[in-house]
Amino acid sequence: xxxxxxxxxxxxxxxxxxxxxxxxxxxxxxxxxxxxxxxxxxxxxxxxxxxxxxxxxxxxxxxxxxxxxxxxxxxxxxxxxxxxxxxxxxxxxxxxxxxxxxxxxxxxxxxxxxxxxxxxxxxxxxxxxxxxxxxxxxxxxxxxxxxxxxxxxxxxxxxxxxxxxxxxxxxxxxxxxxxxxxxxxxxxxxxxxxxxxxxxxxxxxxxxxxxxxxxxxxxxxxxxxxxxxxxxxxxxxxxxxxxxxxxxxxxxxxxxxxxxxxxxxxxxxxxxxxxxxxxxxxxxxxxxxxxxxxxxxxxxxxxxxxxxxxxxxxxxxxxxxxxxxxxxxx
Amino acid sequence: xxxxxxxxxxxxxxxxxxxxxxxxxxxxxxxxxxxxxxxxxxxxxxxxxxxxxxxxxxxxxxxxxxxxxxxxxxxxxxxxxxxxxxxxxxxxxxxxxxxxxxxxxxxxxxxxxxxxxxxxxxxxxxxxxxxxxxxxxxxxxxxxxxxxxxxxxxxxxxxxxxxxxxxxxxxxxxxxxxxxxxxxxxxxxxxxxxxxxxxxxxxxxxxxxxxxxxxxxxxxxxxxxxxxxxxxxxxxxxxxxxxxxxxxxxxxxxxxxxxxxxxxxxxxxxxxxxxxxxxxxxxxxxxxxxxxxxxxxxxxxxxxxxxxxxxxxxxxxxxxxxxxxxxxxxxxxxxxxxxxxx
Numbered sequence: 001x002x003x004x005x006x007x008x009x010x011x012x013x014x015x016x017x018x019x020x021x022x023x024x025x026x027x028x029x030x031x032x033x034x035x036x037x038x039x040x041x042x043x044x045x046x047x048x049x050x051x052x053x054x055x056x057x058x059x060x061x062x063x064x065x066x067x068x069x070x071x072x073x074x075x076x077x078x079x080x081x082x083x084x085x086x087x088x089x090x091x092x093x094x095x096x097x098x099x100x101x102x103x104x105x106x107x108x109x110x111x112x113x114x115x116x117x118x119x120x121x122x123x124x125x126x127x128x129x130x131x132x133x134x135x136x137x138x139x140x141x142x143x144x145x146x147x148x149x150x151x152x153x154x155x156x157x158x159x160x161x162x163x164x165x166x167x168x169x170x171x172x173x174x175x176x177x178x179x180x181x182x183x184x185x186x187x188x189x190x191x192x193x194x195x196x197x198x199x200x201x202x203x204x205x206x207x208x209x210x211x212x213x214x215x216x217x218x219x220x221x222x223x224x225x226x227x228x229x230x231x232x233x234x235x236x237x238x239x240x241x242x243x244x245x246x247x248x249x250x251x252x253x254x255x256x257x258x259x260x261x262x263x264x265x266x267x268x269x270x271x272x273x274x275x276x277x278x279x280x281x282x283x284x285x286x287x288x289x290x291x292x293x294x295x296x297x298x299x300x301x302x303x304x305x306x307x308x309x310x311x312x313x314x315x316x317x318x319x320x321x322x323x324x325x326x327x328x329x330x
Numbered sequence: 331x332x333x334x335x336x337x338x339x340x341x342x343x344x345x346x347x348x349x350x351x352x353x354x355x356x357x358x359x360x361x362x363x364x365x366x367x368x369x370x371x372x373x374x375x376x377x378x379x380x381x382x383x384x385x386x387x388x389x390x391x392x393x394x395x396x397x398x399x400x401x402x403x404x405x406x407x408x409x410x411x412x413x414x415x416x417x418x419x420x421x422x423x424x425x426x427x428x429x430x431x432x433x434x435x436x437x438x439x440x441x442x443x444x445x446x447x448x449x450x451x452x453x454x455x456x457x458x459x460x461x462x463x464x465x466x467x468x469x470x471x472x473x474x475x476x477x478x479x480x481x482x483x484x485x486x487x488x489x490x491x492x493x494x495x496x497x498x499x500x501x502x503x504x505x506x507x508x509x510x511x512x513x514x515x516x517x518x519x520x521x522x523x524x525x526x527x528x529x530x531x532x533x534x535x536x537x538x539x540x541x542x543x544x545x546x547x548x549x550x551x552x553x554x555x556x557x558x559x560x561x562x563x564x565x566x567x568x569x570x571x572x573x574x575x576x577x578x579x580x581x582x583x584x585x586x587x588x589x590x591x592x593x594x595x596x597x598x599x600x601x602x603x604x605x606x607x608x609x610x611x612x613x614x615x616x617x618x619x620x621x622x623x624x625x626x627x628x629x630x631x632x633x634x635x636x637x638x639x640x641x642x643x644x645x646x647x648x649x650x651x652x653x654x655x656x657x658x659x660x661x662x663x664x665x666x667x668x669x670x671x672x
Binding site for chain 1 (some may be wrong): 393394490502503504522532533534535536537538540541559560561562563565566570573590599600601602604606607608609611612613616618622
């Protein structure tokens with residue numbers, strides 16, 4: 001299967017999202033660039049506070065009020081959606097073309113409204129189709145996520161957590177979006193429900209050719225779905241790699257350390273932890289943000305590394321690869 | 331064999347005295363209708379028996395609602411025992427008076443899941459660590475200071491002077507959890523109960539906390555009950571693994587034997603559902619049972635897993651509760667599939 005012939009659905013360049021606080025701007029997403037091809041799943045991994053959820057919010061333009069910087073370009077399906085005004089974005093992009101499943105959204109269903117009415121509503125608003133058509137569509141997606149259609153008549157409390165999560169995913173699928181952003185879709189679920197949900201998402205991926213951005217801290221779960229892995233650290237995307245290589249051959253020292261800290265069930269390995277803590281995003285170090293905790297740091301690390309393109313198609317932000325890879329200046 | 335999954339010294343199970351012995355322990359919670367009429371019982375823990383030795387870790391794995399936290403809380407004396415007994419150092423807990431309970435509680439340390447929720451936000455590190463000593467009669471100031479210094483050193487919250495006046499919100503998640511461990515250790519307990527101690531922490535910190543617990547265990551010969559839903563950490567941290575489902579312990583095994591071959595279909599499903607980072611995962615679907623764990627108010631007859639089990643034997647699994655079958659010396663499953671293999 002060639003990955004190069006598929007169309008680029010999302011092209012993010014130099015995206016910045018800073019929040020205003022009393023202590024100064026928080027650089028939650030700082031100069032992030034990546035491309036995602038249609039039908040592919042990108043897993044954004046990293047530890048809490050690394051900016052992965054902020055990245056999702058920046059793409060969907062679901063922003064809090066205290067924004068100090070929101071710049072860069074997001075080319076979605078050939079259009080620079082950063083140039084859209086809020087009303088146009090709401091009408092043409094959000095939910096219609098980019099749907100999202102936020103964190104813990106299975107608890108966001110209204111407890112006093114039947115599931116069907118809740119799933120139909122966004123279709124009526126965003127797709128402007130008749131209620132009857134919307135109902136048919138909702139029944140279709142319910143089947144895709146593996147829920148019995150008669151559950152549509154139930155109230156949220158009558159469904160288990162795993163089922164509610166699947167109902168939410170059905171809701172995101174219903175408008176047939178080109179891109180779905182899933183923020184920690186399975187972390188609130190039990191192990192078996194989690195595995196079931198991953199099966200569902202895999203089936204959706206095969207049947208509908210949907211493009212996903214999966215945000216997670218769990219690399220094991222990410223490997224169930226991801227074609228590409230992006231590692232974020234302190235607001236920067238430090239590595240972007242094909243999943244095929246990433247688990248065994250991560251390049252950035254942080255990615256390597258992160259992989260070494262993941263416990264495995266089937267393989268016995270020496271687990272490591274990363275001493276120290278991520279830097280504050282209010283006054284981050286001027287150079288590489290991982291330098292302070294990095295065993296391989298050298299003088300150059302006091303400068304922000306350029307993005308280096310490696311032979312296998314990965315990109316990495318680390319001075320160690322300056323010579324082996326091809327550096328493209330931003 | 332895994333290098334980190336330690337096996338028991340040979341003479342241990344028979345000759346060494348158990349720190350904790352649990353016999354046929356039941357914890358049921360009464361459910362009332364309209365606040366007065368008894369509507370039934372939630373059988374959160376329905377018959378558990380095992381022994382825990384000094385210097386050993388038992389991992390208890392299972393999904394939410396399987397009774398693993400109820401087991402921990404019953405051992406801690408937070409829940410009442412409905413039936414069965416708990417022996418600590420050969421002393422039956424039901425015979426203890428108020429002083430005896432105090433003595434018992436100072437011998438078990440409890441490490442909670444959410445470190446921030448477990449630490450009082452208005453107390454400094456120093457006070458958090460002094461509090462258990464004040465309550466449990468360590469009144470000598472010099473002794474208090476000595477112990478605080480020792481535990482903070484052991485959990486590597488250094489430099490100590492910097493941490494003493496801090497409040498919990500000034501610490502990172504990993505530091506908070508280390509403080510919780512320090513508090514559990516300050517009374518010099520013989521046993522630790524760790525209820526999901528790392529599930530709220532980031533991957534890179536998780537390993538640090540588990541290694542810290544392991545180091546403490548070696549130094550003080552602690553018995554540890556490690557409760558978790560995350561199978562991937564247990565191999566690095568325990569000698570024995572118990573799996574729980576629907577209020578019952580359904581599989582007991584040494585870590586090595588379980589990793590080689592889980593016996594109970596439910597444990598096997600837990601294994602199947604756990605993903606290790608691997609690019610091959612993308613191509614395969616997971617073979618896990620559908621459905622939900624049973625209601626513990628009206629548990630199904632027979633084996634509680636039988637409605638979801640593909641290997642169910644009609645007329646047996648749905649009728650009779652399976653006893654423990656010891657298939658190997660160190661490996662038992664409560665499953666009728668093994669009735670002929672004993």
